[in-house]
Amino acid sequence: MSTRSRISARISAISESATLAVDAKAKAMKAAGRPVIGFGAGEPDFPTPGYIVEAAIEAARDPRFHKYTPAGGLPELKKAIADKTRRDSGYQAEASQVLVTNGGKQAVYQAFATLLDPGDEVLVVAPYWTTYPEAIKLAGGTQVSVVTDESTGYLASVEQLEAARTERTKALLFVSPSNPTGAVHPREETVAIGRWAAEHGLWVVTDEIYEHLVYGGAEFTSIATAVPELGDRVVILNGVAKTYAMTGWRVGWLIGPSDVVKAATNLQSHATSNVSNVAQMAALAAVSGDLSAVAEMRAAFDRRRQTMVRMLNEIPGVLCPEPKGAFYAYPSVKELLGKELRGHRPASSGELAELILEEAEVAVVPSEAFGTPGYFRLSYALGDDDLVEGVSRLGKLLAEAR
Numbered sequence: 128m129s130t131r132s133r134i135s136a137r138i139s140a141i142s143e144s145a146t147l148a149v150d151a152k153a154k155a156m157k158a159a160g161r162p163v164i165g166f167g168a169g170e171p172d173f174p175t176p177g178y179i180v181e182a183a184i185e186a187a188r189d190p191r192f193h194k195y196t197p198a199g200g201l202p203e204l205k206k207a208i209a210d211k212t213r214r215d216s217g218y219q220a221e222a223s224q225v226l227v228t229n230g231g232k233q234a235v236y237q238a239f240a241t242l243l244d245p246g247d248e249v250l251v252v253a254p255y256w257t258t259y260p261e262a263i264k265l266a267g268g269t270q271v272s273v274v275t276d277e278s279t280g281y282l283a284s285v286e287q288l289e290a291a292r293t294e295r296t297k298a299l300l301f302v303s304p305s306n307p308t309g310a311v312h313p314r315e316e317t318v319a320i321g322r323w324a325a326e327h328g329l330w331v332v333t334d335e336i337y338e339h340l341v342y343g344g345a346e347f348t349s350i351a352t353a354v355p356e357l358g359d360r361v362v363i364l365n366g367v368a369k370t371y372a373m374t375g376w377r378v379g380w381l382i383g384p385s386d387v388v389k390a391a392t393n394l395q396s397h398a399t400s401n402v403s404n405v406a407q408m409a410a411l412a413a414v415s416g417d418l419s420a421v422a423e424m425r426a427a428f429d430r431r432r433q434t435m436v437r438m439l440n441e442i443p444g445v446l447c448p449e450p451k452g453a454f455y456a457y458p459s460v461k462e463l464l465g466k467e468l469r470g471h472r473p474a475s476s477g478e479l480a481e482l483i484l485e486e487a488e489v490a491v492v493p494s495e496a497f498g499t500p501g502y503f504r505l506s507y508a509l510g511d512d513d514l515v516e517g518v519s520r521l522g523k524l525l526a527e528a529r
């Protein structure tokens with residue numbers, strides 16, 4: 128019998144996505160008849176707008192879209208993405224600098240696979256979205272975390288980044304608005320960080336998927352546009368999922384310098400080939416249309432955000448800075464850890480989240496997976512009534528902690 132392990136070391140090292148795991152557990156409990164309220168989902172609770180769905184139906188009827196098309200994306204979609212990017216963030220790119228991917232996730236993976244050699248370091252601000260470390264690791268790179276907390280609203284400073292930079296640092300990952308914290312970097316700080324990266328010859332990979340979800344006077348700034356000094360060392364990641372309630376359609380993209388896009392397209396040509404043409408045509412309708420759908424969602428998210436943050440901060444032991452973007456709150460529950468609650472003494476946010484799911488039938492994502500233990504991520508992309516009921520249940524349970 129072979130003594131070789133069945134699963135490669137590279138793949139064994141990948142953890143299950145914590146956010147999807149919590150969501151799956153909550154859904155299974157719901158299916159078993161338990162009235163679970165889930166704050167785990169990272170997706171808008173709205174359906175995809177009708178005109179986008181119609182475009183897909185029409186595409187499905189057209190034999191042209193029944194066949195393979197260019198691996199890097201339909202030319203008309205690449206052009207529309209370049210135009211939309213100019214419209215929304217001011218960044219000028221040619222259609223040839225766009226690669227259409229299977230969701231923003233594939234763009235993340237392919238960006239790092241294309242840029243990193245073994246040993247190359249990437250600065251990642253923690254709390255970070257769970258997918259980044261895995262994508263960096265799979266690409267052979269090394270993640271260097273720059274840890275932030277609620278005291279700065281989860282924003283990293285140039286000084287912190289500089290302290291983490293070494294000779295091996297190749298790239299900075301910049302995510303604003305952020306998943307999981309909802310933090311949004313003000314323009315001046317974005318510019319300062321971008322100039323620092325440019326000065327040290329670093330690449331900047333910027334994830335702009337939440338560009339349209341900012342609230343209460345906060346503004347989205349594209350580091351790529353605001354810091355022209357970055358020149359051709361910037362890669363933009365984006366997609367239709369969050370802006371147009373299209374998480375299930377799986378269309379994202381990467382915009383970068385021609386050599387990077389060509390190399391990433393080569394990779395994709397062997398991995399997945401073209402994204403489903405029907406989904407690409409839906410994405411074409413989305414990015415060439417207006418932004419009224421996201422304006423409606425933004426108004427609802429903003430209302431829920433304010434309700435959630437207020438209610439969370441009323442719970443003793445919970446501290447929630449105001450998220451300025453995306454659709455997540457990231458409260459600290461550090462004060463509650465180690466306290467007695469219904470016969471248990473949860474010592475980590477993971478243990479506390481499990482107890483909450485069992486006792487209050489509320490699903491939150493524990494923060495271990497985001498690189499900063501002691502917090503929860505709660506999505507406010509769910510109906511207002513469920514939101515109020517869920518946070519009330521949470522408050523009632525946590526009030527018992529002694």
Ligand SMILES: Cc1ncc(COP(=O)(O)O)c(C=O)c1O
Pocket residue numbers: 169229230231232233256302305306334336366367368374377378379
């Ligand atoms: C910060 C961030 N980037 C990228 C994505 C990828 O989205 P998708 O693959 O659904 O396009 C997500 C999804 O949760 C995200 O939160």
